[in-house]
Structure formats: structure tokens, C-alpha cells
Amino acid sequence: MTIATTTKEGLVNFQLTSAQVKELGNTLIEHSRKVYDTVAAVSDADSNFHTVIRPLAELENWSSAEENVVTFLQYVSADKALRDASMEVDKQLQEFAIESGMRVDLYRRVQAARANTPADVSDLSDEDRRLFDKIELDFKRNGLALPEAERETLKAIKKELADLSIDFSRRINEDVTSIAIDEADLDGMPRDWIDGLAKNEAGQRIVTMKYPDFFPLMKLCKVEETRKKVLFTNETRCKDNIATLEKLLGYDNHAAFKLEVKMAKKVPAVTSFLDDLRKRLYVLAEKELEVLRDVKKREKESLGQAYDGQINAWDFSYYARILKEEKYNVNDELVKEYFSMPSVTAGMLRIYETVLGLKFKEIEKPPVWHSDVRMFEVTDAASNEVIGHFYLDLHPRDGKYTHAACFGLRPGCENKHGQRTLPAAAMVANFSKPTADKPSLLKHDEVTTFFHELGHVMHQICSKVYWSRFHGTAVERDFVEAPSQMLENWCWDAATLEKLSAHYIRKDEPLPKELIQKMVEAKNLNAGLLNLRQIFFGTFDMTLHSSEETLDTTALWAKLREEVTLIKNMPDTWGASTFGHIMGGYDAGYYGYLWSEVFSADMFFSRFEKEGVENPKTGMDYRMHILQPGGSIDGGDMLHNFLGRAPTMDAFLRSIGL
Numbered sequence: 001m002t003i004a005t006t007t008k009e010g011l012v013n014f015q016l017t018s019a020q021v022k023e024l025g026n027t028l029i030e031h032s033r034k035v036y037d038t039v040a041a042v043s044d045a046d047s048n049f050h051t052v053i054r055p056l057a058e059l060e061n062w063s064s065a066e067e068n069v070v071t072f073l074q075y076v077s078a079d080k081a082l083r084d085a086s087m088e089v090d091k092q093l094q095e096f097a098i099e100s101g102m103r104v105d106l107y108r109r110v111q112a113a114r115a116n117t118p119a120d121v122s123d124l125s126d127e128d129r130r131l132f133d134k135i136e137l138d139f140k141r142n143g144l145a146l147p148e149a150e151r152e153t154l155k156a157i158k159k160e161l162a163d164l165s166i167d168f169s170r171r172i173n174e175d176v177t178s179i180a181i182d183e184a185d186l187d188g189m190p191r192d193w194i195d196g197l198a199k200n201e202a203g204q205r206i207v208t209m210k211y212p213d214f215f216p217l218m219k220l221c222k223v224e225e226t227r228k229k230v231l232f233t234n235e236t237r238c239k240d241n242i243a244t245l246e247k248l249l250g251y252d253n254h255a256a257f258k259l260e261v262k263m264a265k266k267v268p269a270v271t272s273f274l275d276d277l278r279k280r281l282y283v284l285a286e287k288e289l290e291v292l293r294d295v296k297k298r299e300k301e302s303l304g305q306a307y308d309g310q311i312n313a314w315d316f317s318y319y320a321r322i323l324k325e326e327k328y329n330v331n332d333e334l335v336k337e338y339f340s341m342p343s344v345t346a347g348m349l350r351i352y353e354t355v356l357g358l359k360f361k362e363i364e365k366p367p368v369w370h371s372d373v374r375m376f377e378v379t380d381a382a383s384n385e386v387i388g389h390f391y392l393d394l395h396p397r398d399g400k401y402t403h404a405a406c407f408g409l410r411p412g413c414e415n416k417h418g419q420r421t422l423p424a425a426a427m428v429a430n431f432s433k434p435t436a437d438k439p440s441l442l443k444h445d446e447v448t449t450f451f452h453e454l455g456h457v458m459h460q461i462c463s464k465v466y467w468s469r470f471h472g473t474a475v476e477r478d479f480v481e482a483p484s485q486m487l488e489n490w491c492w493d494a495a496t497l498e499k500l501s502a503h504y505i506r507k508d509e510p511l512p513k514e515l516i517q518k519m520v521e522a523k524n525l526n527a528g529l530l531n532l533r534q535i536f537f538g539t540f541d542m543t544l545h546s547s548e549e550t551l552d553t554t555a556l557w558a559k560l561r562e563e564v565t566l567i568k569n570m571p572d573t574w575g576a577s578t579f580g581h582i583m584g585g586y587d588a589g590y591y592g593y594l595w596s597e598v599f600s601a602d603m604f605f606s607r608f609e610k611e612g613v614e615n616p617k618t619g620m621d622y623r624m625h626i627l628q629p630g631g632s633i634d635g636g637d638m639l640h641n642f643l644g645r646a647p648t649m650d651a652f653l654r655s656i657g658l
């Protein structure tokens with residue numbers, strides 16, 4: 001079958017019209033249904049791995065690449081009609097997947113294949129056996145053991161959930177909320193930031209809720225009332241999403257179901273992890289809050305303004321920034337002058353080449369979805385074999401996905417003719433755009449984000465499996481962040497920071513060594529409060545999905561935010577409406593960020609810190625044991641293979657100063 005999303009040169013084809021996207025969606029469904037019908041027609045006696053499991057998996061290998069591309073366009077296309085078509089096809093494919101996953105005739109074929117397959121059959125690889133187990137488990141988790149009436153109810157619920165989740169995400173992505181602010185009320189904001197804002201007829205600046213507008217203002221604006229107004233505007237967006245969120249609740253213990261296929265396995269393991277870490281962090285957080293209160297008090301006294309005795313939700317980023325500048329003399333605005341997009345990108349790619357044994361070559365005039373996008377070919381340094389391609393789409397635009405993420409576009413796997421397709425992945429982010437007189441300049445935390453997301457891209461590119469369902473980041477959801485979090489540590493290594501940096505005007509001038517040292521020393525500034533914020537998100541998520549009671553999500557958000565983060569929630573807001581993760585695959589899974597950070601710290605400090613952050617031997621071990629297997633073996637086994645032992649929390653606790 002012709003692969004519509006592949007060019008004649010074998011590259012991913014993004015030059016699709018709305019009509020073609022819809023046609024491809026129909027083709028995917030029609031062809032998949034034919035394969036399913038063929039498998040369902042196999043007799044009990046003839047059912048085995050090769051007649052049942054292999055055809056289903058070969059279909060996945062083909063369809064995953066097609067589906068990834070047509071559904072990706074809803075997040076990045078500049079054409080609203082194309083985004084809408086992509087979203088419509090996404091809904092259709094999700095509904096078809098739900099319907100297909102609940103076909104009793106297919107489940108019976110799988111059961112018959114299992115009955116006809118001896119446990120010690122020799123012609124199946126370990127990956128084949130894992131595939132067999134996972135496909136069988138998928139059918140069981142889709143309710144195929146339930147009576148027919150209950151199966152139909154479950155099917156209807158799953159379709160509704162899919163539609164509601166897509167609508168929730170669409171509202172966030174297409175939100176254009178903004179607030180008009182007088183320039184006088186933007187005291188403290190850099191001139192280039194102000195000049196980058198649009199003006200209304202009254203001459204006021206228009207501040208959107210997109211990252212490049214929102215985060216700098218919350219850190220830098222000296223006018224408390226402005227910060228308060230902007231935060232209120234941000235946390236009262238997408239109100240319709242609250243009704244959508246609460247409609248999604250009410251099903252019995254969704255968390256237990258989701259955790260069955262994760263490393264944690266059980267809800268108590270997650271709640272125990274979050275509660276234990278929360279108690280440990282309070283020791284740090286209380287001290288950190290006291291320091292921030294003192295910073296605020298001194299500023300208010302110097303300005304002759306009233307001091308309310310507390311750090312409010314709109315205060316944290318601002319006073320944390322002042323403390324960082326006072327205590328460590330680290331000015332984010334000064335630091336970003338040394339982290340231009342060209343300098344950081346070149347330095348980061350060189351590091352990944354060295355550590356992972358790769359070579360990157362930029363493709364001139366690439367076939368991409370927008371003129372902002374850069375494309376790279378990846379080869380293995382030892383063999384010179386081309387192993388994949390990746391794309392960088394790094395600046396905001398209307399209708400584009402508003403966060404930073406890696407999108408797998410094509411898995412590297414075998415087709416039914418024994419030919420290997422090359423993996424492709426895209427990093428999508430929203431770093432500030434270059435201007436006429438300045439390149440895009442990155443704050444240090446944005447450099448860290450860049451390393452993290454490109455780490456996910458490398459996971460996709462370096463993975464080498466036979467079956468697409470195990471490709472790249474298709475690992476347990478509470479392990480998926482660990483490989484990328486581990487690579488963030490390069491952003492705190494003094495020698496690495498010097499190599500990455502170059503002043504955007506004085507191009508031969510790296511970050512001063514004294515400033516680098518201060519940045520590294522400031523790494524754990526407010527580590528207690530910042531990690532409590534992550535625990536708040538994880539606790540809110542887990543409470544939503546494990547409670548069997550009717551919940552007022554807005555009240556729960558406010559209650560947990562104050563209890564866990566020790567900072568009061570802003571009254572009359574509904575922050576959960578833009579908590580996109582719980583509708584984007586992290587439902588009952590947000591804890592995974594901290595859970596996996598424990599593993600990432602162990603990997604870095606136990607191997608790379610001891611053996612050298614750019615040690616090619618350590619890097620190749622990491623590529624072979626952590627990235628290459630994808631999801632073809634358990635995350636715990638991969639960690640054991642790389643560490644030579646079971647992971648522990650010790651390195652993580654040390655890394656945050658406990």
C-alpha cells in the first residue's frame with residue numbers, strides 16, 4: 001500500500017490539504033477494518049502468532065506513521081482549516097480504535113492463538129512474546145471479559161471521553177485571551193519585550209497568556225497589581241473546560257486502571273511516594289518561604305508600600321527572581337544575552353553527537369509544515385548509517401500548540417517485507433522569536449527545556465525495535481520522562497555551560513566563569529517550593545482519578561494548592577481549566593514527572609558524574625540500555641542494566657539539598 005505521508009525520497013510528507021487529511025483518515029479506517037476482518041475470519045485451529053498477532057502488529061507498524069502525521073497537523077499547521085480537519089480525523093481515529101479494541105471476534109482469535117502457542121515455542125523473540133502479552137492485555141483492559149451490555153456501555157463512555165479530551169485540549173490551544181496594560185504599569189519589563197507586544201488604539205500594550213508574554217511578566221514586573229491582574233486573567237481562561245473536566249469524572253477509580261501498566265502499578269504506591277516526599281520537602285519549603293517574605297518586606301519598605309506578610313500566588317516568581325539576583329547575582333535577562341538560539345542549538349547538538357555517538361546534518365530547503373521549521377538528518381557516527389530525521393519548530397504562532405513537547409512522527413520499525421523505516425520526530429516549542437536586531441535569546445530554564453525535549457527526540461531516533469508499539473518513548477508512562485530529565489543535568493555542568501554560551505553581540509565571549517559558578521550554586525534555589533508545586537499537580541490529578549465521590553474540581557484545586565504548595569490560591573479562579581496534562585495522556589500519571597526524576601538523578605550522578613559528562617563509553621551505554629530498547633523491555637530492567645543495580649532515591653534527595 002502506498003504510504004501517503006511519505007515522499008518519493010522517503011521523507012515525511014507534510015504537504016497535505018484538508019481534503020487529503022480527511023481522505024487519509026478514511027483510508028486508515030477502511031484498510032484497518034479489512035485487516036481486522038481477515039484476522040477475525042481465521043479458524044480456531046489455524047490461530048497462532050503468525051496468523052493473528054503478526055498481522056495486527058504489521059498493521060500497527062504501517063498505520064502508526066500515517067496516523068501520527070495527520071493528527072500532528074492540528075498542533076502546528078498555520079492553516080485553521082487543516083488544523084480542524086486534522087482534529088476531526090483524530091476524533092474519528094480514536095473512535096475507530098475504541099470500536100476495534102472492543103471487537104469480541106478479534107479477542108477470541110487472540111485467545112485461540114494463545115491456546116495454540118506453547119509457552120516454550122522457539123520461533124518467537126522476546127519482543128514477539130512481549131507483543132503477544134500486550135495485545136492480549138489491551139483486549140482485556142478494553143472490557144472484553146464483560147457481558148455484552150456492559151461492553152456497549154464502556155464503548156460509549158470511551159468514545160465520549162476521547163471527544164471531551166480533544167475538545168479540552170483544543171480550547172487551550174486556540175485560546176487567545178489577552179489583557180491591555182498601560183506601559184507605565186509594566187515597570188521592570190525589558191524594552192525589547194515591551195516593543196514585541198502589540199498595541200491597541202488607546203496605546204496600551206496587549207499581553208497574551210502565551211509563554212513568552214506571561215512568564216517574563218510574572219518574574220520581572222515591579223507593579224504588583226499588574227502581576228495580580230495578569231495571573232487572574234491567566235487562571236480564568238477556558239471556563240468551559242471545567243464542565244468538561246467534571247463530566248469526565250464519576251467513573252470508578254480510573255487511577256487503578258491506568259496504573260496497571262505503569263511502573264508504580266498501584267495507587268497506594270503513588271500516594272505513598274507523593275506523601276513521603278511532600279513531608280521531606282516541607283522542611284526546605286518553610287525556610288524558603290521565610291526568606292522570600294523577607295525579600296518582599298524589604299522591597300515594600302523601600303518603596304513605602306504596605307507589606308501583607310505573605311507570598312501570594314502572583315508574588316512567587318517575582319521575588320524568587322529578586323532573591324536569585326541578590327543572593328547569587330544571577331540576572332536572567334543578562335544570562336540570556338549569552339544564550340542565543342543559534343549558539344545554544346549548535347552547542348547542544350554537538351554535545352548530543354559526542355555523548356550518543358551520532359552525527360547531525362541540517363537539510364537545506366526541507367519539506368516541512370512551516371518556514372520556521374528546521375530539519376536534520378541523523379547518522380550513526382561509527383557506521384555512517386542514516387538512522388532517522390528530526391525537526392525543530394521553536395517559535396510561537398497563532399493556532400500552534402502552546403507548550404513544549406516532542407511529537408513522534410514515524411516509528412523506526414520493520415515492514416512486512418523486512419524493510420526498516422527510519423524514525424522521525426519533531427520538537428515543538430514556543431521560545432521568543434528573533435527580531436530585526438536580535439536573535440532569539442533563551443533564559444537558562446529555556447535552555448534546560450530545550451535539552452529536555454530534544455532528549456525525547458533522541459529517544460525516538462535512537463530506538464531500534466521491530467514492532468512500532470515499543471518504539472522510542474513508548475515506555476511505561478511513569479518512566480518516559482526519566483531519559484530526558486537525566487539529560488537536563490548537562491545544563492548545570494560548568495564546562496558545558498561555557499561551551500554552550502556566546503554573547504549574541506560579542507560572539508567570542510562565553511558566559512563569565514564567575515557567573516556560571518553562581519548559576520550552578522543557585523540550582524537548588526527554592527527546590528522545596530518548586531517540587532511541592534509538582535506534588536500539588538500530581539496529588540490533584542491522582543485525587544481526581546481515584547476518588548469515587550462527586551468532586552468540585554475548582555474547590556479541590558484551591559484546597560490542595562494551599563495545603564501542598566503553602567501558597568494561597570488566587571480567589572475566584574479555576575486553574576484546572578488549563579491543566580492540559582490531565583487531558584493529554586497524563587491522567588492519573590502526572591506524578592510520573594517526580595517519580596521518573598528519581599531515576600534520572602540516579603542515572604546521572606551514579607554514572608555520568610563519575611565517569612564524565614561527555615564520556616562516549618558512558619553515553620553509548622546509555623544509548624544502548626536506555627534509549628535503544630524503547631518499550632521492548634520494562635523500565636525497571638533498563639535501569640538495572642544501565643546502573644548495574646536497582647535504582648534508589650538517594651541521588652535525587654542529595655541533588656535537591658536534602
